[in-house]
Amino acid sequence: MRAVASIALRKVSVAFPIYDASSRSLKKSLLPGTTGGRIGIGADHVPIVKALDDVTLSLQHGDRVGLVGHNGAGKTTLLRVLAGIYEPGAGTVEVQGQVAPLFDIALGMDPEATGYDNIFLRGLFLGLTRKQVRARVDEISEFTELGDFLNLPIRTYSTGMRMRLAFAVSTSIEPDILLLDEGIGTGDAAFLEKANRRLAKFTDKAGIIVLASHSDALIKTMCKSTVLFERGQVIAVGETSHILEVYRDRSHK
């Protein structure tokens, strides 16, 4: 039986300790400073960037949610928290359903391996067995329209071609929750349309899509509701066109 997808964040905070070149060396942790302060791993002396600050958010099945905000507002961090990559330092995260993240596509692919090899690798990473990947290979390669390119190393691909591949694999597992970051904008118009159709079908089946993007057009076509982030905090949640307006007003102030 398919679980009903849902996401609930309660008072989630994520802080990054910033280790500069010198504090990444052991010396400081082993030798406390003469001032008597505790200098150590994660001690107060390490500068901290709060990427998410007290975020409370709840998403239900069928939601297609856009995340907007300036660079560094916390969009990507939030997606990584939802994907289970970052465990927050404070607050609770409850995610029901299988999650397929689709982030910076340059990472997480082996540039020397062929398209087919990468389909396997990504499929396995998303929790499929070899057999399950094999059963989907035809469908995936058809969706990518990459044809014989799939026999070539990924390093010969353009960004858009990699995006096609990553997108095809991540959506082929029919996840309950799909997390998208920027990159999807690198596809050409024909692909975006195709992707959009697939995503529409996906939300009809009561999945959740969370999309972080700087493209108003993309957010408008894909998302019903939108969350506005600023400095790690949720500023506003609501209907997409309204939130985009709020966002524009705030940035022009």
Place this chain on the structure above:
Amino acid sequence: MSRLPLAAQLQAGLTAHSFRRAVGDIWHGCQRYTLWGTMGLQDIRQRYRRSVIGPFWLTISMGIMVAALGLLYGSILKQKMDDYLPYLCAGFVIWGLISSLVLEGARAFIVGEGLIKQLAAPLSIHVYRVAWSNLIIFFHNIWILFLVALWYGKNAGWILLLSIPALALVVVNGVWMGLLFGLLSARFRDIPQIVASVVQVMFFMTPIIWKPDMLPGRALILHLNPFYYLVEVIRAPLLGHVPDARVWIGVLLITVAGWGVALLFYTVYRWRLAYWV
């Protein structure tokens, strides 16, 4: 009185919940063997892409190394070749396994950064991947030993089979080393360098090109050296001897102690790894 920050952190982070999650990570990671199996295999394939004989370069370079070192040190140390060369060869191949388990293990999470930040999966898969690819390399290299043994007409007999559980034990140790050193290295980027220089020194401190009985007075150098036990437990059966009970006990102690420390640190710091890499 202020305590050491490390002690305070360990105390705060050591909860039943995070312990279960750490063990779960290690266990579920192990179950994803198709994943790390594929990754490990691809690591090797990638290294030898477009090369005609591929991974057999490993075998060949190891063979040349053993032959050269064997002839040189065999005559310096005035050893009988039919005895010394298989000994050196076995030691060398095993050392190759252990040292790269340690060295690559220490870099496991750093190398896996891209994947760690992209896709949620048990973090331990990055360590299993290292263990697996090095085991594959070991099985390429071990042929040199069989060739040498054949050349000198040595036959280890059934005792040879003892090397299989010994090998498994060493790889199990390689996993805790990868978890522990990999974790520490992700946070402190000096550690891979420290590990590298220690491993280099240990190559000469461990009986590989010399034999324990050449060491006057059975010094502590030997008995306090964990690498000695790890090497000897595989080497003895490969050469047709049953390892001493002392060696088995040594290896078991290293396994238990190592896993204990690794689990402690993995419990407390695992969740921070994604922030560190």
